[in-house]
Amino acid sequence: MIHATRKTLATVKPSIIHTWTSNSTGPPFMKSEEHATRFLGILDTSFMITYAMGLFISGTLGDHYNPRKMLSFGMAMSALSVFCFGFLTETYHVYSAPLYIFLWIVNGFSQSVGWPIEVAIMGNWFGKDARGTVMGVWSACGSVGNIIGTLIASHILPFGYQYPFLIICSLLFGYSILVYFQLPSAPWDIDSNSHHESDSKEKIELNRPPPLGFFRTWLIPGVISFSLAFACLKFVNDGFFFWLPYYLHDGLNWPETLADALSTWYDVGGIIASIVAGAASDRMKSRTSLIFYMLLASFVSLYVYSHSPSSYAWNAVLLLVAGFFVGGPLNMISSSIVADLGKSDKLKGNAEALATVTGIIDGTGSCGSAIGQFMIPNIQHWYGWNAVFYGFMAMMACTTVCISPVLIKERKKRNRLKAREDKALLDSDSASSDSEDDVFLSEQTTRRKAHGAQPSFI
Template sequence: MPRIRPRSGNEDFLTRITGETWTRNQYIVFIHTFFSFAMIHATRKTLATVKPSIIHTWTSNSTGTPFMESEEHATRFLGVLDTSFMITYAIGLFVSGTLGDHYNPRKMLSFGMAMSAISVFCFGFLTEKYHFYSAPLYIFLWICNGFSQSVGWPIEVAIMGNWFGKDARGTVMGIWSACGSTGNIIGTLIASHALSLGYEYPFLIICSLLLGYSMIVYWQLPSAPWDIDHSFPHDSENKEKQELLPNRPPALGFFKTWLIPGVISFSLAFACLKFVNDGFFFWLPYYLHDGLNWPETFADALSTWYDVGGILASVVAGAASDRMKSRTSLIFYMLIASFVSLYIYSQSPASYSWNAFLLLVTGFCVGGPLNMISSSVVADLGKSDKLKGNAEALATVTGIIDGTGSCGSAIGQFMIPNLQHWYGWNSVFYGFMAMMACTTICITPVLIKEKRKRHKLKAREDKALLNSDSDSNSDSEDDLLLNDQTTRRKHHGTTNSFI
């Protein structure tokens, strides 16, 4: 675990902002989990980025009979693909979260990454290379991708929770949770630069990177301190710590994990919040191309500003939450701000500068709460004091919350293309605002409960302080009375001696 040491002038950046000195293995864990999930997210983002090209290919006559009758049919089929992905991803999260607390996380993570790379490679590259278009095959491959990618988040959050304590959890997990947004940017940039070669080449490049990184994870990522004997440098202090490392605690169980206070509330809140965030994730490049009539590569580059806002929010909100009495209150305030940002963005003009700025603000207000719930809050719940160190539940908690969130996202991917077709893009943004309202309502009971708990603790502290003051006052009065009686006795004794 991190060791608290006095600040010195030659500290690195992460030590300065977290207040903790990291071991070599903690650096390895942070880097590999960060970039492995970034690669996972980049493969997922590729389809969202190249949707206009796919729609054009599916509806063109260049290969004979068009695969799709019209652009409307192609758009709706892509919505079906996104929905099928999120449903299977949600189911996989529930399963993977539970398995992650029972089996080797490193092996599970590398296997999931490799299977995802193979599925996406077949989906995006092979089918286009050989002009083999089949709706059942597309759905099957994207379902396989959903199951494979579901291994990533709960396993990686559990690994991070094993290696980093809660003294600076908000800061560490806040920085780390920017991995998803970083992956979105990587996927978008690769797609925008390789798209001129054909939409299949972005899939080829990103799948190769993901498959290669799965090998690195398998050989170099330590799952937890108790899985290795050489996790700390060989000095006397760390040898003592090494001898005291606990064995892996038993897993709590799927259904018992739901009963941890806050799990249900944050699960429902995350479902509503992921509806909005994944709506931007899957449809923002297409909205910029179709709704604002910008070229596809231009729209892809512009959409990255939303992810930049999410990255900034992860770092700033994570660090701020460590200095606040409650992470929930900070999430609540950011959700309130998201209403305004979503409405303003829905009315934004077709200006690159304005859109970039408003996407940055919207990504900050929406992506910040999302990243905090999926990382810092999940780690707090999974390492709850109520477990008293007797059970391991972090991967299961992560799977439950993220799985429930993915169910909300699956509903969103079905509704968004239909709302856009029937009522236009403004109706989509109003739907986003409604879901943010639902998110705020879901976490309100947790916020109220936390405030009541703080008031009770403060009342107890005040009562204890008053009791200590009254005891000290009574002791002072007793001392004064005793001194007065002693003085009288002395005076009386003196008078008798004179007599």
């Protein structure tokens, strides 16, 4: 629901641009389509900057306070701010750049509560052995939300671009109430419900480990590397998220409703990748190596899609492949990897850091996304859409470089463990051989004594 609300603006951008540049009630709000496009880029950038700042804060608070209440509050505030942004301003013809920016900033802060709190809740319920599969299936929720938001918007858009905002915000607000009353954030939340309120707080404190802290969390091995990698990867993924429907409409000249429906194939690829890669990673020695190989394949998929023909079927297939190799690693890092890091063996259950780790990695990623939303419309204006796709490929290369140290370190660790196992096996074989020799000599001595002979030793 959070992602569906966020996706609505990206889906209705062509209609908003048309409304802003041809306002029938007075002078146009925007002078030209170029000005409207750049202002939308500023809105996306302001959203991602405040979203990134909010992630760092929300992640830390999520390890200190009740996750269920925080999540419900963030959902309700996001619904209200987007409702005012999309529905009220158009219904009452209030066109104001500062008001739009303010409302979208509030939405950014509100939505930042979602992901780190949700990952922390999921991490409380599921252990490491099945984490890849469970988190892989669950992390597809973002892509599912994108599809829901796109389909609702594309079907209701003919009545006016404000009505998709109304429908989706109503769903999000209603679900925030359900979360507040029905979502247990951890096993000890259920245990505490059977006790009096005074006993509940004491039990929660006993079961819940103390928070690690924001700055100490950065020192967990792998956090910095995956944070930088996620920044580059989110630059690309959010570029598709915010600009794909507009590219299909403006660059390939598809009708707006058809472009919206076509863009959902990118999210379908991300859903398939989340489930397949998550399940596969549980059976592999390293999730990082799987992500690395998928990133290498993403170069080819992005290059091929940048030269895709104007065919609906071909675009759907190529978007599916691109979503698989770009959205898949993104979902794995933001769910399974952060859960592994936040529940690291080095913490040994003595500190809670999962929400903080999620906030740090996703927050750093959102900083990269904010830069991307500022750069993409400008690159497109000066150099065209092909340059945008080459920029995407460059960022995927940076992602691969950032996770390479983690991959190398993991392989060295596995080699050391294998060497120790081989040495232990050789030592056990040697000890077994010595034991067999001692038994043989002992048997020979016993026989000689039985025949009255003196033992001889070699």
